[in-house]
Ligand SMILES: Nc1ncnc2c1ncn2[C@@H]1O[C@H](COP(=O)(O)OP(=O)(O)OP(=O)(O)O)[C@@H](O)[C@H]1O
């Protein structure tokens with residue numbers, strides 16, 4: 644498989660900082676994979692996202708070492724606009740993303756396509772489709788600046804996926820949403836994956852990561868400390884030292900294991916618990 648995002652020995656320091664906030668980070672992500680990034684506050688998740696979309700170091704300046712390749716092309720060989728079409732980025736803070744120049748949600752979602760010079764008729768069709776997909780049709784005439792945090796998160800996501808980028812980098816899209824709104828965002832991300840998009844998601848909600856993501860990157864104080872398929876990373880005893888929350892079922896299972904209950908494997912999804920316990924737990928009667 645081809646890697647669409649590749650970082651090799653990347654270290655980065657903001658212009659005003661004394662320390663590297665990314666420390667010798669290396670990983671690669673294959674086309675079509677859904678990768679979740681987790682880690683405590685300040686561990687470098689957002690900085691890593693900004694590196695993937697070229698804002699580190701182009702916009703933030705500072706000192707970047709190592710190599711970043713997007714779609715097999717070195718970061719420095721891209722024009723910023725060119726990369727912007729390939730990498731769609733949804734901000735951690737939905738209050739930043741709203742353009743501030745459009746009076747209603749429909750126009751806000753259409754804004755990026757307008758800038759690309761897409762014909763008006765096509766814009767209408769694409770925006771209608773996305774409003775429906777993201778379930779914000781009822782907000783179409785509302786002023787974006789008057790929306791709640793959760794509504795803004797959906798509008799922000801819509802205004803990026805309408806551009807149809809190959810790579811989606813989404814930084815904590817559900818922080819302002821209730822459980823139903825959160826599930827819904829994951830439904831959309833899953834649909835994007837089905838459409839072949841490569842997805843990088845920063846998220847704390849581990850139950851949903853365990854259910855949907857393929858791979859997991861764990862950041863800790865600027866270092867990428869663990870990486871691999873979600874199931875392998877969650878079963879790695881080294882994870883415990885980074886104060887990462889486990890999926891609920893994993894937490895329960897690990898506690899049982901500590902108390903001497905044998906597990907046939909470490910469950911990461913609720914429906915796996917019975918199987919993980921049964922296979923070893925059932926007494927043999929022969
Ligand atoms: N623009 C900036 N200038 C200087 N330092 C910054 C800047 N942005 C972030 N930092 C610092 O870089 C480190 C990593 O921050 P970053 O925002 O990438 O972490 P994060 O894992 O996304 O955190 P959170 O969970 O709070 O979103 C922190 O120590 C932060 O204070």
Ligand SMILES: [Mg+2]
Nearest residue numbers: 688689690735
């Ligand atoms: Mg962040």
